Amino acid sequence: MRFSLRRAVAVAAAALSVPFASAADEPGQSSFVTPDGSLGFAITVANDKSSYMVSLRMSTSRSWGAFGLGSDDMFGALMFIIYQGETSGNVTFSPRVSYHNYEPEYYGELPYKVFDNLTTVADGFMSVTAQINDLRWPQMESPNGGWFDYSRPDEPAIYALGPKQKLYSDAKDANLRFHEEFGVVAVNLKRTHTFEDIPALNKDTKSDGITLRYNKSNQVDTRSTLHATFMVLAVLVLLPLGVVFLRVTKWTKWHGFTQLIALIIILAAVGLGIADSFYYRRSWHFNSAHQIIGLITLGLLITQLTLGVFHHMEFQKTQGPTFWSPIHLWLGRGVMLLAWINCFLGFRYAMNEKTGMIIAGVIILILFGCLFYLFWLQRAAKKRRDAALFGSAQAAEYSDINQQGDREGHQQGIDLQTVSPWKSAKGNAGHTYVDEPELGAVATPKAAQ
Numbered sequence: 485m486r487f488s489l490r491r492a493v494a495v496a497a498a499a500l501s502v503p504f505a506s507a508a509d510e511p512g513q514s515s516f517v518t519p520d521g522s523l524g525f526a527i528t529v530a531n532d533k534s535s536y537m538v539s540l541r542m543s544t545s546r547s548w549g550a551f552g553l554g555s556d557d558m559f560g561a562l563m564f565i566i567y568q569g570e571t572s573g574n575v576t577f578s579p580r581v582s583y584h585n586y587e588p589e590y591y592g593e594l595p596y597k598v599f600d601n602l603t604t605v606a607d608g609f610m611s612v613t614a615q616i617n618d619l620r621w622p623q624m625e626s627p628n629g630g631w632f633d634y635s636r637p638d639e640p641a642i643y644a645l646g647p648k649q650k651l652y653s654d655a656k657d658a659n660l661r662f663h664e665e666f667g668v669v670a671v672n673l674k675r676t677h678t679f680e681d682i683p684a685l686n687k688d689t690k691s692d693g694i695t696l697r698y699n700k701s702n703q704v705d706t707r708s709t710l711h712a713t714f715m716v717l718a719v720l721v722l723l724p725l726g727v728v729f730l731r732v733t734k735w736t737k738w739h740g741f742t743q744l745i746a747l748i749i750i751l752a753a754v755g756l757g758i759a760d761s762f763y764y765r766r767s768w769h770f771n772s773a774h775q776i777i778g779l780i781t782l783g784l785l786i787t788q789l790t791l792g793v794f795h796h797m798e799f800q801k802t803q804g805p806t807f808w809s810p811i812h813l814w815l816g817r818g819v820m821l822l823a824w825i826n827c828f829l830g831f832r833y834a835m836n837e838k839t840g841m842i843i844a845g846v847i848i849l850i851l852f853g854c855l856f857y858l859f860w861l862q863r864a865a866k867k868r869r870d871a872a873l874f875g876s877a878q879a880a881e882y883s884d885i886n887q888q889g890d891r892e893g894h895q896q897g898i899d900l901q902t903v904s905p906w907k908s909a910k911g912n913a914g915h916t917y918v919d920e921p922e923l924g925a926v927a928t929p930k931a932a933q
Contacts, residue, residue: 510675511675511676512675512676512692512693513526513527513528513676513681513683513684513692513693514526514527514528514671514672514673514675514676514692514693514694515527515683515685515689515690515691515692515693515694516551516643516669516671516691516694516696517689517690517691518643518645518665518667518699519696519699520701521543522542522543522545522546522549522645522665523540523541523542523543523546523549523551523643523645524539524540524541524542524685524689525538525539525540525541525551525643525685525694526538526539526683526684526685526689527539527671527673527676527683528676528677528681528682528683529634529673529676529677530677531677533619533634533677534617534619535615535616535617535618535619536615536616536619536634536676537613537614537615537616537682537683538551538564538613538614538616538683539602539611539612539613539682539683539684539685540564540566540577540611540612540613540685541609541610541611541685541686541689542566542609542610542611542645543608543609544568544605544608544609544610545608545648546645546646546647546648547567547646547647547648547649547650547651547660547661548565548566548567548645548646548651548660548661549565549566549567549643549644549645549646550563550564550565550566550588550643550644550645550663551563551564551641551642551643552564552582552641552642552643552644553632553639553641553671554621554630554631554632554639554640554641555582555630555640555641555642556640556641556642556668556697557585557642558582558584558585558586558588558642559582559583559584559585560582560583560623560630561581561582561588561630561641561642562579562580562581562582562591562594562621562630562632563579563580563581563582563588564577564578564579564614565577565578565579565580565588565660566578566610566612567646567651567652567653567658568605568610568650568651568652568653569652569653569654570652570653570654571654572605573604573605574603574605574654575603575604575605575610575611575612576653576654576655576656576658577596577598577603577612577614577656578590578656578657578658579591579594579596579616579656581621581622581623581630583623585763586762586763586764586765587659587660587763587764587765589657589765590656590657591621591622592656594616594618594621595616595617595618596614596615596616596617597614597615597617598612598613598614599613599614599615599682602682607687609687611685613682613683619631619632619634632673633673634673634674634676634677635673635674636672636673636674637672637673637674637675638670638671638672638695639670639671639672639673640668640669640670640671641668641669641670641671641694642666642667642668642669643666643667643669644663644665644666644667645663645664645665645666646660646661646663646664647661647662647663647664648664649661649837649838651835657765659764659765659766659835661834661835661836662703662704662705662708663703664701664702664703664704665699665700665701665702665703666699666700666703667696667697667698667699667700668696668697668698668699669694669695669696669697670694670695670697671693671694672693672694675693676693705760705763707756707757707759707760707763708756708757708760708834710753710756711753711756711757711760712830712831712834712839714749714750714752714753714756715750715753715827715830716827716843717749718746718747718749718750718753719746719750719820719823719824719827720824720827720843720846720847720850722742722743722745722746722749723742723743723746723820723823724820724850725742726738726739726740726742726743726746727739727816727820729742736796740792740796743788743789743792744789747785747786747789750782750785751782754778754779754782757775757778761775766833767833772833773829773833774826774829774830774832774833777822777825777826777829778826778830780822781819781822781823781826784815784818784819784822785819785823787815788812788815788816788819791808791811791812791815792808792812794806794808795808795809795812824847824850825847827843827847828840828843828844828847831843
């Protein structure tokens with residue numbers, strides 16, 4: 485979650501909205517429901533201030549939902565995140581700590597208890613209730629850790645919703661996609677610690693004791709989106725287009741120019757991907773298949789460009805095949821196939837299975853197109869070879885017939901002049917016309933000796 489200027493906005497909004505908090509002095513749970521009803525949250529604090537209970541209710545159309553206490557920003561917040569478990573009807577409750585504006589880390593040391601009888605998945609919503617037995621949690625820049633003030637009527641808090649897709653996992657540290665919606669709220673905790681009941685949420689719950697300060701929807705991870713867009717453009721469009729320029733149109737300069745532009749775009753995409761990797765726990769160590777193959781592919785692309793330059797410089801001198809030519813050809817085929825595979829792996833790594841399948845379909849179409857093109861080239865080459873062989877065989881057969889006729893004529897005492905359509909005709913002036921075959925003079929028989 486990345487909140488620009490949200491602290492100033494939250495403070496200003498808090499000053500205006502506190503007087504309008506509903507039932508601010510009446511004891512009871514504080515509850516909140518997002519504007520679209522996708523996420524609900526409720527909290528109560530025990531009278532002895534030693535523990536508190538939270539309930540979350542979220543639409544099953546969302547991959548994950550979260551509510552964070554102790555901060556109006558991600559930094560320093562204790563996040564309660566829920567998503568569906570692998571077993572039908574199960575909901576995973578994952579307490580995590582946000583040390584900065586990147587994916588929160590699972591906080592396994594937090595003492596808590598989930599009420600199994602209050603964990604349900606029904607009517608398009610999942611619900612979970614838990615008791616937390618510690619009001620503090622770790623925070624990097626604070627020796628006392630993070631905490632929330634249970635006596636405040638406007639304790640800062642945040643919420644977030646993941647994208648509309650399915651996430652099934654029993655792991656409490658499951659990987660999460662970038663949030664699609666987030667917001668800042670103020671929680672009236674003062675009213676809750678005189679109310680001993682377990683917080684409850686249902687379809688009729690309204691926001692009460694928790695006031696929305698600020699929210700944004702339709703959020704995307706800009707770096708990740710640009711990384712994917714640039715890679716698809718370079719790998720699935722420009723690299724194959726450069727091959728077409730060379731193999732079909734024979735435009736060598738356009739081939740080189742297109743491949744150079746593709747490499748520049750890929751370098752920019754790699755930079756964006758590396759920068760974005762630090763915002764997700766799964767990509768911090770650069771040890772995933774997508775990251776490793778991506779860096780290897782980048783090195784091979786740079787090598788491929790260098791070999792292409794060497795080949796072109798030597799070809800300019802010799803006007804013939806060079807030592808670099810077959811290496812450049814086969815390395816190019818291999819690195820392009822590797823880049824296509826890594827595109828598919830990238831969308832799977834980003835947990836965007838739907839787009840990954842579309843990319844896989846595009847790659848398969850391109851591969852079939854390339855195979856069809858190679859098959860067509862082989863057929864055309866075979867026709868040319870057959871035509872050349874047929875012409876040679878026809879000439880040899882005609883020569884054999886002439887030689888056989890000469891032998892038969894000699895045996896019968898007849899001298900025939902050899903006629904060949906492959907000779908050019910000579911006019912009276914001694915000119916040669918290559919398009920007029922010499923049919924020879926009229927053969928006249930001689931008297932037998």
